[in-house]
Amino acid sequence: MKLPIVCPSCENTLQVSQMKCNDCQTEINGNYNLPLFFKLNREEQDFILDFFLSSGSIKEMAKQAGNSYPTMRxxxxDLIEKINQLKNV
Incomplete structure (x- = not known):
């Protein structure tokens, strides 16, 4: 199941407010921002994971995806630009 990151009513970014241990039932309440990685959509998260699993080789990613190097670059x-924008928010 994908973690929701946007409010279905007003489309603002959601924040984590509660976490619970399933073993001992300890609950932690607060107002926490989502980690940057979770603010990315599923496709962007998969792109980062693929980059990591291809040892950081855009050339290898392009080959596996059947795309050209410039397309993957x-x-x-675009993803770097989005991450930089999210960091500055």
């Missing part, structure tokens, strides 16, 4: 640049 552009996707990487």
């Amino acid at each position: 552009n996707k990487m640049d």
